[in-house]
Amino acid sequence: MSAAQIASQSAVVRNELLRSTYRVDSEAHPEIVGPALAAAKALGVSVPISVYQSEGESSSNAALIFVPDEAIVLLSGSIVELLTVAELTAIMGHELAHFVLWTTDHGDHLVADRLVNAVANDSYDDAFIETSRLLALSTELFADRGALLACGDLHTAVSSLVKVSTGMRSISAASYLRQAEELLAADSSATSRITHPETVLRSAALEHFAAGTDELSQALVKVMYGSDSVARLDVLGQQRMESRTRDLIDSLLQLDWFRTEPIVAHMRAYFSQGDLLLRYPVSVTRSSNVETVGNSENLHNGVDDATKKFLCYVLLDFATVDPDLMPASIVETAVLAHALGFGNEYESTVKSELRLKKKELFTVFAEVAKRTAPRKTQRSGTHTSQDPVLNESSGDSVKPIDTKGGAQ
Amino acid sequence: MNTSITASPNGSSDASFEALLTRAGASGGLDSEDLRNAFVPLLEAAIALQEEGFVAPLRGLQQLRVDDQFQLGFAVSEPLFPKNNRAEILRVEKPVSKAFDVIGELQVTRSLDDGAQHVASLDVVEPRVEITRPCFVGGYETWEHQVGHHDEITDVFSFGLLLASLALGLDFRVRAEFEQFVKHRTNLFMLQPDLHPVVARLIVDCTEPRRTFRVRDLLSVLQRLRNYRDQPLDFDLSQLGGATSGPIPKRRSVIQQALRDRLFEINRRNRLVYFSPTQQSLNLTVGSVPLVLDVRNLRADQIATWKAPLSETILSGKVLALNTLLRFEDAPYLPGVLDKLISQARRDRNEYGMAQLRLVVCFLRWHNLKEVQHERINSPLLLLPVELTKKRGVRDSYLMSVPSTIAEVNPALRHFLKQTYGIELPEVVDLNAESVENLHARLTAQIQASEPGVTLIKVDKPQLELVLQRARLRVDQYRRRSQTSVRSTPERLYSYSYAPGDLRPLGIQLFEHKVRYRPPETLRNAVPDLHRAPKDLPPIVVGGAD
Secondary structure, eight states: OOHHHHHHHHHHHHHHHHHHEEEEOTTTOHHHHHHHHHHHHHHTOOSOEEEEEESSOOSOEEEEEEETTEEEEEEETTHHHHSOHHHHHHHHHHHHHHHHHHHSGGGHHHHHHHHHHHHHHHOOOHHHHHHHHHHHHHHHHHHHHHHHHHHOOHHHHHHHHHHHHHOOSOOOHHHHHHHHHHHHHHOOOOOOOSSSOOHHHHHHHHHHHHTTOSSOOHHHHHHHHOOOBTTBOOHHHHHHHHHHHHHHHHHHHTSGGGOOHHHHHHHHHHOTTOOHHHHSOTTSOHHHHHHHHHHHHTTTSSOOHHHHHHHHHHHHHHHHSSGGGHHHHHHHHHHHHHHHTOHHHHHHHHHHHSOOOHHHHHHHHHHHHHHHHHHHHHHHHHHHHHHHHHHHSOGGGOOOOOSSOOOO | OHHHHOOSTTSOOSBOHHHHHHHHHHTTSOOHHHHHHHHHHHHHHHHHHHHTTOBOOOSSSTTEEEOTTOOEEEOOSSOBOOBOOHHHHHHHHOOSOSSOOOOOOEEEEEOTTTOOEEEEEOSBOOTTOOOOSSOBOSTTOOHHHHTTOBOHHHHHHHHHHHHHHHHHTOOTTSHHHHHHHHHTTTOGGGTOTTOOHHHHHHHHHHTOSSGGGSOOOHHHHHHHHHTTTTSOOOOOGGGSTTSSSSOHHHHHHHHHHHHHHHHOOOSTTOTTTSOOOOTTOOOHHHHTOOOOSSGGGOOGGGSOOSOTTHHHHHHTTOOEEHHHHSOTTTOTTHHHHHHHHHHHHHHHHHHHSSOOOEEEEEEEEEEOTTSOTTOEEEEEEEEEEOEEEEEOSSSOEEEEEOSOSEEEEOHHHHHHHHHHHOOOOOSEEETTTSOHHHHHHHHHHHHHHHOTTOOOOOOOSOOHHHHHHHHHHHHHHHHHHHHHHHHHOGGGGOOOEEETTEEEOSHHHHIIIIISOOOOHHHHHHGGGTTSOOSSOOOEEEOOOO
């Protein structure tokens, strides 16, 4: 954007504000503008700061109106009476952090944010809507850190958040943080908020940041973003799920007898550039690869029903696409499903989708049970003794015994 | 603790229960209002005791006190704990058989000398006899007391005895009077004709010997006694003129008419008075509107209203093809609604023996000036029984026929207008003999007679603009609904099969739809222009702390 464009846009915004709001002057209201300047200094914002108070809005809140050459904070409701000077500094820090985010890196974040929002608003594709939601949640967490930097005290930052969201005049930040801890310990379901996470989660995230770690803790990541589920994937989650699907299919295609023409063709329907030999040298055993998939996907915990259902149908595709392989392919896929922890779901899918005769079903499942029984004991042994090693090591360092043979 | 259980308002005993009983006996039972005054404080005290885990000291009359306002209460110094003897209760209440229930025992004595028959109830057992079944033991005691059990349900029975005793003016310590009560327990009006029906019901419910069928708690008893006047009475013939005197057939018809009128439930749920369009109704006028762009292109004769030649065709008894009348091409919802109407009519015919499908010839839009003056009420006025059939073909056609030209005047509305304003409407109108205009004139005359300020306007020309708007709304509504119903069940979008000859796998479809990244339509065009920013970007506002 050229300087002239920026100036003309800022003028439009400023005129609109002068028309519909009250301008908080730095001379008349040092108690309001002061905190804003202090926050700007702490965050290194060098553009002029101006504060406006909106008319006719009852709920206490603050918002940043973004123009590139000026940081405009719009207050609403009785937020000024509600907060102490330090808390007001925190709120100003939160709003100015939005400004910082959108002006650093040549405004790339702003462009990204607007693109993601525009796409989400325009499309019916759930992935983009979810992406936009997660981006909004993360943006708020970023801005909260600005609040902490501006006021310098965790409890002040937390109490400013709670006061604005509850409207209460007196807050105990320490007890609220304990409340957050309690919640995280008890409930790990992901938030479903659209733009702002629950205040209690924001407080917990802020406490984590104040302790000196940039990354969110495992528990917080889980409640903020949820685990990858086919029912609710954002664009990045799609990539992860895609590679998970690829791993699943590849571990099936390790078997020579499995790589028949229809199966390879179906694999290409999933991944058009699927190249077997490049990705997997023939020497890697099938079983070891199963272990890798199992560990990297962490399928035993945290995979929801929708994802399991999806993976079941992917396996079922490959079990049925070549009718010549039929009972053997079902057994093979079922064994793999058992190894990855959704064997029971897969078996019931097979039962309901394939109209097999009772006798055929019985033979297939008996074979599966025979194949999985020794493997299970071996797996559980590995898990208890060398789990960490197993997680870090690459697939080929583990050599489980394939008692049946014929895998290579 | 004592303060809370001394229930007598001032703690002193100014009159005794005996004195109160004597007064009641002299006047043949206390008045309902007196009963309420006497028993409400007693019940409240008993409930307070039960809430603290005690039971009311209601065995016999020793602990009862009556104050100078004739209010009952307890004079207790020591709280009474519940007594539990579940084993005995189970033994006594054990049913004789699973197949039937013994509800009483009678002794029939027939004298061989003169053939006279004497029936005596065995429900009142002799004192000091072992209790073998739920029964009356006489006095102000219960059989549960006798077997050493005392809980809240026991208190209900004791309370029922006290209430009965005062309401009927009977002293239950006198065995003859007690037996009289037991004998007439199911019809207490034999003993006291003026007894309030709600009080009578309450006595019967409380003095049920079988614990399973007794009222469970004193709180509900208190509520019933407190509000006995508000509770609906049963059908009272004495208040019905002509129901108790005159020739029997006439009495019958009066009673039947009153019973029928009681069935009318005039409230907002009654769609015959407060009509609102639902999926169970179809507006033929709206359905017949061609969705033209400009209302000026709409002609009144294109729209179905009750006018010649349409009304004549319908009344002639000919079968009317709805395809000529309705715009199936403009209104896609029509077949669905018509099918629903047909199946509903068929179901009604099978279940009730008659179809309830009616064609509304005209509506009455009116205001109830006695209640909510400004509310417009929309009620069907003339209902013509019709039959709908569907004739299958390449394009299904719907046929409507009218078996009779006699339309009934909406019975609920007729009843309502008669009750509220005294407006008499005929039960039926033969549309061949009498026109809608006539009915309008009759109704107007009756309204004018009572209030000349109220007018009744006949609308027989469709308001084209309004009707067109309605038709558009209805179609829009249908489209929206059908879209949302598709979107809400995305799983159904997949058409898949794992059958050997017809393999259409689901896994790949799920993968394509949910997992594979698809660049958005918007971006394909937008990305090249990114560097050329639009001239006036709208300001971006981000939410604040909340």
